[in-house]
Amino acid sequence: GAGVSQSPSNKVTEKGKDVELRCDPISGHTALYWYRQSLGQGLEFLIYFQGNSAPDKSGLPSDRFSAERTGGSVSTLTIQRTQQEDSAVYLCASSLRSQGVYEQYFGPGTRLTVT
Amino acid sequence: GENVEQHPSTLSVQEGDSAVIKCTYSDSASNYFPWYKQELGKRPQLIIDIRSNVGEKKDQRIAVTLNKTAKHFSLHITETQPEDSAVYFCAASITGGGNKLTFGTGTQLKVEL
Numbered sequence: 001g002a003g004v005s006q007s008p009s010n011k012v013t014e015k016g017k018d019v020e021l022r023c024d025p026i027s028g029h030t031a032l033y034w035y036r037q038s039l040g041q042g043l044e045f046l047i048y049f050q051g052n053s054a055p056d057k058s059g060l061p062s063d064r065f066s067a068e069r070t071g072g073s074v075s076t077l078t079i080q081r082t083q084q085e086d087s088a089v090y091l092c093a094s095s096l097r098s099q100g101v102y103e104q105y106f107g108p109g110t111r112l113t114v115t
Numbered sequence: 116g117e118n119v120e121q122h123p124s125t126l127s128v129q130e131g132d133s134a135v136i137k138c139t140y141s142d143s144a145s146n147y148f149p150w151y152k153q154e155l156g157k158r159p160q161l162i163i164d165i166r167s168n169v170g171e172k173k174d175q176r177i178a179v180t181l182n183k184t185a186k187h188f189s190l191h192i193t194e195t196q197p198e199d200s201a202v203y204f205c206a207a208s209i210t211g212g213g214n215k216l217t218f219g220t221g222t223q224l225k226v227e228l
Contacts, residue, residue: 098213
């Protein structure tokens with residue numbers, strides 16, 4: 001079946017502009033996670049959703065970052081007034097549930113470059 | 116919060132040799148430890164995982180060991196092949212706490228012919 005998809009695959013934006021990143025999880029997966037991977041670094045947790053609720057937003061770096069999920073499916077991560085330090089690959093993952101041992105399946109990521 | 120350290124950052128082995136990657140975690144509440152493989156330009160993929168009630172798990176050439184007392188876990192790859200070359204990430208999570216993963220910084224494994 002279809003895996004996790006993300007769009008766009010690449011995004012180049014000017015400093016100060018807003019960007020929206022989209023994640024389509026695997027159908028039926030109620031949990032959705034956003035991570036950020038900076039060049040040569042590990043993955044850093046940003047936020048997760050169970051259904052449409054976000055119980056843990058602790059990884060969002062600043063109030064310029066926000067995310068929402070509607071209909072228990074698609075999620076968008078919005079970065080306002082982008083800064084150069086926001087440049088990274090943003091990865092989305094989904095799993096059947098957020099409680100219990102369920103594999104997280106990752107999308108291909110969106111490479112964001114802020115010039 | 117949880118902190119995961121991973122060593123070494125790079126590892127070069129000859130084809131057929133074994134490779135070992137080690138991780139330590141800080142939060143004793145963590146109870147799930149997956150390992151992901153990420154090839155260049157591709158998404159991370161789960162290769163093996165272990166729960167805190169198990170000390171060792173094997174899947175063909177791959178094994179993971181967990182020492183809860185010392186709060187460390189390791190990935191062992193035997194009979195390495197060129198296609199094992201990739202970046203490997205360890206991670207830790209609390210399955211009753213949303214299962215958000217805290218990752219190590221990765222190990223670049225190179226298997227040389």
